[in-house]
Amino acid sequence: MKKLFSMMLALVMVLSLAACGGGSGSGSGDAVSGSGSSGGKTVRIGVFEPSTGDSGAGGKQEMLGMQYANKETPTVEIGGETYNVELVYADNASSADKAPTAAAELVGKDVSLVLGTYGSGCAIAGGPVFGEAGLAAIGVTCTNPGVTAGNDYYFRICFLDPFQGTVLANFAQEKFSAKKAYLLGELGNDYDQGLLNYFEQAFDGTCVKDSFPTNTSDFSTYLNKAVAEGCEVIFCPVSIAYSTQIVKLAASMNLELPILGSDTLDSNKVLSAAQGSNVQIYVSTFYQEGGSPEFDDGIKAWLNEDSTAMTNNGGDDTIAAVTAMGYDAYYVALEALKAAGSPDKAAVKAALPSLSYTGVSGAIAFDDVGDAIRDTAYIKTADNAAGAWTLETVQTAK
Numbered sequence: 001m002k003k004l005f006s007m008m009l010a011l012v013m014v015l016s017l018a019a020c021g022g023g024s025g026s027g028s029g030d031a032v033s034g035s036g037s038s039g040g041k042t043v044r045i046g047v048f049e050p051s052t053g054d055s056g057a058g059g060k061q062e063m064l065g066m067q068y069a070n071k072e073t074p075t076v077e078i079g080g081e082t083y084n085v086e087l088v089y090a091d092n093a094s095s096a097d098k099a100p101t102a103a104a105e106l107v108g109k110d111v112s113l114v115l116g117t118y119g120s121g122c123a124i125a126g127g128p129v130f131g132e133a134g135l136a137a138i139g140v141t142c143t144n145p146g147v148t149a150g151n152d153y154y155f156r157i158c159f160l161d162p163f164q165g166t167v168l169a170n171f172a173q174e175k176f177s178a179k180k181a182y183l184l185g186e187l188g189n190d191y192d193q194g195l196l197n198y199f200e201q202a203f204d205g206t207c208v209k210d211s212f213p214t215n216t217s218d219f220s221t222y223l224n225k226a227v228a229e230g231c232e233v234i235f236c237p238v239s240i241a242y243s244t245q246i247v248k249l250a251a252s253m254n255l256e257l258p259i260l261g262s263d264t265l266d267s268n269k270v271l272s273a274a275q276g277s278n279v280q281i282y283v284s285t286f287y288q289e290g291g292s293p294e295f296d297d298g299i300k301a302w303l304n305e306d307s308t309a310m311t312n313n314g315g316d317d318t319i320a321a322v323t324a325m326g327y328d329a330y331y332v333a334l335e336a337l338k339a340a341g342s343p344d345k346a347a348v349k350a351a352l353p354s355l356s357y358t359g360v361s362g363a364i365a366f367d368d369v370g371d372a373i374r375d376t377a378y379i380k381t382a383d384n385a386a387g388a389w390t391l392e393t394v395q396t397a398k
Contacts, residue, residue, distance in 0.1 A: 043076065043083040043343040045333050046090065046106035048116035048126060048137065053094025054241040057269055058322055059118040060312040062140055063089075065326025066115060067309070068299050076334045079341040085334070092117055094239075096125035096190075103129035112343045113138065113336060115329045118322060120144030120161075120191040127151045136336075136349035140329045141263060141286065141322050144194045148370045155352055157329055157364050158263075159374040161191070164284050165198025167377045167395050168260050171282065172203065172233045175392075176258060179205040182226035184219075184236040184246075187211040195237040195262055212242075219246050226257060237262035244273040251277035258282060266380065268318040271389065274382050281382040287324035288378045288391045292360035295327065318388065321361070321378070328359030 047066060050059035066087060075082050088109050090102040099117070103126035106114055114130060114137040117123050123142035130137045131153040139147050139156030143164060148154045172178040181203055185192030193211070200207045208229045210222055223246070226234050234257050236246060243265045250259060251274060258280035261270075266285040274281055289296055296319060303310050303317045310317070332355065337343060339351035356365040365373045375396050380389040 041081060041083045042086050043078065043337060044086045044088045044109065044111040045330070046109065046111035046114035046116075046135075046137075047087050048090055048092060048099075048103060048106060048114050048122075049118055050094040050122065051089075051091045054239040055094035055119045055122075055264075057240045057267065057314065058141075058264060058320075059094070059116075061267070061314070061320040062116070062118045062322040062326040064299075064303075064309055064312055065323040065328070066330045068302055068323075069327045069330035071302065072298070073331070073334065076337050078337050078343055083337075083343065092119075092122045092126060094119055094122065096121040099123075099126035100129050102126065107133040107135055111135070112345050113333055113348045115326070115333060116140055117142055120147055120194070121189060123147045123154070124190060127154045130154065133345075134349065135345050136352055138329055138332060138336075138352075140325045142191075143263065144190050145371075146190060146194075152370070153349060155366055155370040157332060157359075157361075157372045158286060158325060159377060160371060161194050161262075162198045163374070164262055164377060165195050166202040167379075168235060168262070168284055169199045169202035169204075171284075171379055171393075171395060172235070172260060173205070175282075176233055178203075178232040180229070180231045181205065181207050182222075182229065182231035182234045182257075183207050183209040184222055184226075184234065184238070185211055186216075186238055186242065187213050189214075189238075191264075192237055196235070199235050199237075216242070217245065219249050220253075223250060223253060223255060227255070231257060233258050233260055235260045237264060239264055240267045240269050243267075244269050247273040247279055247281065250279045255279060263321065266321050266389070268314040268316055268320065268387075271318065271382055271387050272314075274384050275387045277384055279382075279384065282392060283380050283389075284377045284395075285321040285380060286378065287319075287321040287361045288380060288389070289319050290391075291324070295324065295360040299323065299327070324359075324361050328357070328361050328364060331359060332357050332364060 090105040092099040092102040099122040120142040143161045183196045261283040263285045265283040300317045340347035379392045381392045
């Protein structure tokens with residue numbers, strides 16, 4: 001009986017160890033053995049995004065694209081074997097101060113590569129952590145040139161701010177014959193300040209430029225100054241949290257000046273802030289609904305079936321361009337894993353430079369810096385009666 005008891009105890013211990021996952025990997029980016037949806041091996045993809053802070057709403061929408069793609073394609077063939085794909089999350093909290101900690105968290109979780117982030121400041125702050133660990137990151141909508149500058153491990157699939165700022169400056173002149181523009185951004189924000197500078201450099205006219213302190217809640221002084229200075233357009237490439245406040249205030253003031261925004265303003269929260277008013281809003285962005293009907297129909301159906309996803313999308317099934325970009329980024333990651341023939345992070349990094357992929361947002365390839373080769377932006381305008389974005393024009397920089 002004692003022998004039988006000892007054998008049974010040993011068996012229980014073995015089964016307990018197996019249930020714990022069989023180890024946590026070697027730290028070199030190797031896949032972790034696990035019990036994914038179909039059994040077998042699991043490869044981990046890090047998700048470096050904000051789910052809290054000023055950019056939390058945008059980060060959640062960007063993640064929705066990845067989550068939907070993961071639901072649609074939960075496995076990948078790597079080196080002749082089928083791997084389950086696990087998304088591993090780290091919240092950078094929309095903060096450049098907290099981004100390095102979130103990046104280090106992903107490094108410690110044996111991911112093969114990283115997707116994100118929404119917000120250039122966090123990408124710039126977290127990038128060196130990935131570089132030091134030899135871990136490749138694919139930026140989704142972080143458009144500031146500083147993201148990839150000096151970092152061989154950061155790539156991205158979006159256009160850059162010199163392009164976006166020029167496109168919007170051209171649009172202001174072509175659409176409104178503007179000769180004087182009011183530029184407003186958050187003080188110390190790399191993304192905002194970069195875009196203000198690129199717009200100013202491309203604008204053939206006079207720019208009046210202001211920066212507001214972090215946590216500003218009253219923008220009346222700034223909007224009144226834009227009117228008093230005789231400006232013909234307002235350019236404010238700010239976060240969703242700030243842009244909704246500015247749009248609501250503009251609506252209450254019956255402001256007649258058109259507001260131009262960058263990709264951060266492509267949000268249903270901004271639409272909601274403008275709905276029922278006469279505020280004119282135009283934004284540059286990466287995708288417009290209708291670009292891929294199959295994707296549009298599929299993700300709308302998923303949003304309407306999943307209450308959590310719907311909440312994270314802002315409460316309706318409007319497709320944000322960042323969601324389409326998150327979707328494409330996931331499939332670029334799968335292509336990188338296939339091309340690498342291994343989940344090893346060094347092999348994945350080596351496979352990325354020569355990769356090309358056609359996604360719902362268009363053709364994706366990288367230049368010698370790791371930046372996307374993109375030459376087109378969608379300019380949308382808010383239909384305040386319908387509470388929807390409509391396509392104004394497709395524009396390239398001159």
